[in-house]
Amino acid sequence: MTDGSEPTPDGGYAGTGDELPAATGEGDHATTESHGLPPYGSVKRWLVTTNHKDVGILYTVTALFFLVFGGVLALLMRVQLFTPGSGILSPMGYNQTVSTHGLIMVFWFLSPFAFGFANYVVPLQIGAKDLAFPRLNSLSYWLYLFSGLLLGVSFFQGGTFAGGWTMYAPLNIPTYTPSIGASTAILALLLFVVSVTVSSVNFLTTMHRMRAEGLTFRRLPLFTWTILLTVWMMLFAFAALLAALVILSADRLVGTTYFASTSPGGSILWTHLFWFFGHPEVYIVFFPALGVMAETFQTFTGQRIVGRKWFIAAMVLVALQSFVVWMHHMFLTSINLQIKTLFMATTIGISLPFDLMVFSLIYTTIKGRVRFATPFLFTFGSLILFIVGGITGVFLGAVVLDYQFRGTYWVVAHFHYVMVGGVTALIGGLYYWFPKMTGKMYDEFLGKVHFVLYFVGFNLLYFPMFVAWETPRRVFEYPARLTAWHQLATVGGFILGASFLVMFYNLTKSLVDGEAADGNPWAYSTTAEWAVPSPPPLENFPGVPSYRSGSLDFLGGSPEVADGGEVTDGGTLTTHDAGTQAAHADEPESHASIWPFAIGVGAFFVFLGLSGLQEGSFAPGIAGGVYLTLALVGVAISAVSFVALGREHFHAPTGPFGESWPFEAIENTKLGVWIFLASDIVLFGAFIGTYVFIRISAGWTGWELVPGDPIPGLMNTYLLLTSSFTVILGLVAAEKKSRWGVVASMTTTILLGIGFLVNKGLERNHLFHEGIALSSNVRTSTFFLTTGLHAAHVIIGLLIAVYMLVRAWRGAYLENERPLEYFGLYWHFVDIVWLFLFPLFYIL
């Protein structure tokens, strides 16, 4: 298949793999007998695994399940639209179908599908054994799965959410979407966002800190580059969505009035929060697809991507610009003309870097020698579809044209060409990495049949929507003269759906009795995952990967590859002693943990239970009792699981690592805490921004503060400031090896934190007695919810502090005070937030 003679520098040199003595069987051997993980055939394996490759497979398979789920909903819609007017679905059934189709495809299919590959491939491409925090990676997956199951449950709770995937206000509040299932759908999305946040912290820490020696950002493979930028966008964009969803959940469950039609700026507020997340989300979804395109274009043209440096620069530019274009989704709202004009300019501006990327891919194709294998067919097809999607999007970026097109099928057609265009590349990625992930080759003929059906079905489905653009979005009524176009689209939809049957047959059959794939089935592949067996062994590499020489070497390799077999594509495998590798060789390593799964189960019950809340209380009777019980059971499971997770002996990858720029001097956990705090800054920033927005809408100076007296707030400021100081004293005591100093400091911190909460409780009681409640109006809502979110952070901090106090009592932290330091980072952050909440809500 490959002559393996052409070096194609892209941050790595691929191995031909077939020279490797350590083939598939070796990998299996390593994985089944190592690190406490049960064999692949066992269900338990998949419940306890934390290995990035296993988690990658779990993500991929689960995402494909949601593709089928969302796809069936899409076909139901297409059947309904075969003729205008009523059809097989009830009107409310159609609304639910439209809404959940969008939610499932955007959230539960697209990104997780890409992150299946990211999980599997990125550590291999950067030369890491695993992600920085393997159990958090596993936790991300389980929260993702259980959030999806929660969405599934919502259908059976009086109907799921029916207000569209954008969940516009005020349709999103119980006045208009009253079912419990609608609340569950919102909570499911909230849980999904928690999963994404955990995952973002993990990937960022890993990709910045754990690259192989010599693997600088200039040499980083393009797929990894796209994931890096995607995850940075995710970290901040999803924090804004988290704020939006917490507020929406509060409106639905405890009766705050942010998005009520009577609240000043309520519906515009939602569009700001949602689209501030939503537009970066377009690139969050599309960038991994772009990465797959870049990798496969290089592999299947045998040509290094043209203008690689500029390609990367363009992506960085898009990632930055993605946060300043969101209001082009709001041209039809009442925002002022100046800001519309500005955002029209930024929107047109963001198309320019994409032009560069598209031309780079086209020119790469022209310069190289193309081989139309299935992965390339899909990614090349994706490029064509993306060009159509991109050009039609420019129409929507122009304010005057958007006035005409907004709310029509032009938008539907455009974003499907972009988003499903991205899916097309990811399907190419599935074929591309299938041999790596399974050790089996797919059937090339069936792959090509899949592509033909897919491409024909895709264009039959979506292109008629441009022609029938006058069809209004989200409804099943349309002018009768457009019927033929919709019927064509429905036929296309079924062809597209059928094409996936071919894919599932092909991949399943190949998995069972397909031809064995060697380490590198592709000529001219350029990245490190192809330099190891298919599938790779548990710890990925036969030694410590290094790019110091300019090509991939494995230092201090294991005996089976130490004989100098050639494994690189243009470079020779060399083995050297590497002291770093041997440092932990004798330590018993555990890669298994059931607790991430258990926390997922707990979270599922907590959120399901909370869905039964209305106006702050559970309904009387059996139903309310069941929901309350579910919530309490969930809390109990989660609490036990978190403590068990903290007490468990677990071996995560430890350094030193090769390249860690720009965080060389910071340990993984510390970087993880800081990255998490950066996302928490956006969460609180969005809450404070929301308060500022509503107050400006209502008239800033006419706003009456909820607490009549600033003194309780000042007392709480004193308490928190003092508690920050005592945390510092605890850290100093730990450095001086004073056990009782640590215990005294932590105890004082906890007492001060409790004092803060008691003071807040007294203040609330006082306000309630004055008839001021959370649901009184938007003023009281912003006060209670924003300070409530802060209090929740205090409570979480206190729970951690109590856990640490028990450990400190037993003498912990004297040899290693870093956990105290990291707790302090969080606690001081909570303090800083209060320093702004206090004047905003008590004085100004």
Place this chain on the structure above:
Amino acid sequence: MPSIKLYAGIYVVLFAFATAQVAVEFVGLLESAYWIGLGVILVLSLIKALFVAGYYQHLRYEPRSITFVVLSGLIVALVLTIASSYSIT
């Protein structure tokens, strides 16, 4: 790492600034010159936050890259707040 003396000194400053913020209201500055009072109070909060982040979270002694991570989050939050607020003026 700074000394306990420095940590304690910062604590006293934080305590004093918090008190000063309420004092700004009690002396009636917000009633006589609201926007100046608002500016003073927010600047005091900002200085307090910089002290806590710089010394208690010892950002001053960490690599600059960590500061950039924090600033990125802050800029994102400010972009959202300022642009959305401006959009309805």
